[in-house]
Amino acid sequence: MIALRDVCKTWDGGKSFAVKDLSLSIEQGEVLALLGGSGSGKSTTVKMINRLIEPSSGVIEIDGENVIEQDPVQLRRRIGYVFQSIGLFPHMTILENVNILPKMLGQDPAAYKEKGSRLLDMVELPAAQYADRYPHQLSGGQRQRVGFARALAVDPKVMLLDEPFGALDPVTRDSLQAEFLRLQGELGFTAVIVTHDMAEALLLADKIAVMKDGKLLRFGTPRELLQDAGDEYVAQLLETPRRHGRLIHDLETT
Numbered sequence: 001m002i003a004l005r006d007v008c009k010t011w012d013g014g015k016s017f018a019v020k021d022l023s024l025s026i027e028q029g030e031v032l033a034l035l036g037g038s039g040s041g042k043s044t045t046v047k048m049i050n051r052l053i054e055p056s057s058g059v060i061e062i063d064g065e066n067v068i069e070q071d072p073v074q075l076r077r078r079i080g081y082v083f084q085s086i087g088l089f090p091h092m093t094i095l096e097n098v099n100i101l102p103k104m105l106g107q108d109p110a111a112y113k114e115k116g117s118r119l120l121d122m123v124e125l126p127a128a129q130y131a132d133r134y135p136h137q138l139s140g141g142q143r144q145r146v147g148f149a150r151a152l153a154v155d156p157k158v159m160l161l162d163e164p165f166g167a168l169d170p171v172t173r174d175s176l177q178a179e180f181l182r183l184q185g186e187l188g189f190t191a192v193i194v195t196h197d198m199a200e201a202l203l204l205a206d207k208i209a210v211m212k213d214g215k216l217l218r219f220g221t222p223r224e225l226l227q228d229a230g231d232e233y234v235a236q237l238l239e240t241p242r243r244h245g246r247l248i249h250d251l252e253t254t
């Protein structure tokens, strides 16, 4: 469904690499976690998929079609995009925010209003209660749910999520992660999720791509990584959730 082949992104006239020779692919309905530290090239990679950033070289295909050959605006309308700062319009109600794209695409108002309400119910913000509120009347976690509903409004086959849970407290993060998995299972979209948290990647993803300094260090299923980190840095990243697991297990059993 999504394939990257030898993708590079350089800045400063080719002097520095944000992403170097990145090749990977995922199947329809899979969740890919792009995992790495600050500056490893995760956001650049995800933004190249929907052409917010143009690759310097290499090929990116969605469903067999080269993204470079598609109109960037049309492409972005077909792909759900959720990011940390959410970007809701403050002067629009929650339902109006969810309906932005269907409205821009000229869809039937009665149909998209009904659908927007259903999406709000789906992300557990009952429309009867939340549709007419404004973003400032919601908590951060609730705003992020609106971000999900908005991204889902055009029935995307592909969802890109750039640290969607990064700014949330652990309880809200946990409930939204569970919600994401439920929605993904129900709707079956293919997703790329940027995270710097190995536990999040292990819990949410079918495939994990570990990046460092713009390069792909390791690509595999959570189970494959746990069985064989294959790289010292990857082993270090796995150590934190393992240590937490051991500590909790010890506390429970002693």
Ligand SMILES: Nc1ncnc2c1ncn2[C@@H]1O[C@H](COP(=O)(O)OP(=O)(O)OP(=O)(O)O)[C@@H](O)[C@H]1O
Pocket (backbone or CB within 6 Å): 011, 012, 017, 018, 019, 036, 037, 038, 039, 040, 041, 042, 043, 044, 045, 196
């Ligand atoms: N517009 C730009 N001009 C020059 N360099 C850039 C630009 N955007 C990103 N970079 C560089 O590209 C590299 C990768 O950045 P990117 O934002 O993809 O990293 P990241 O893994 O998403 O990091 P973070 O987790 O901190 O968001 C960094 O070294 C960054 O400084």
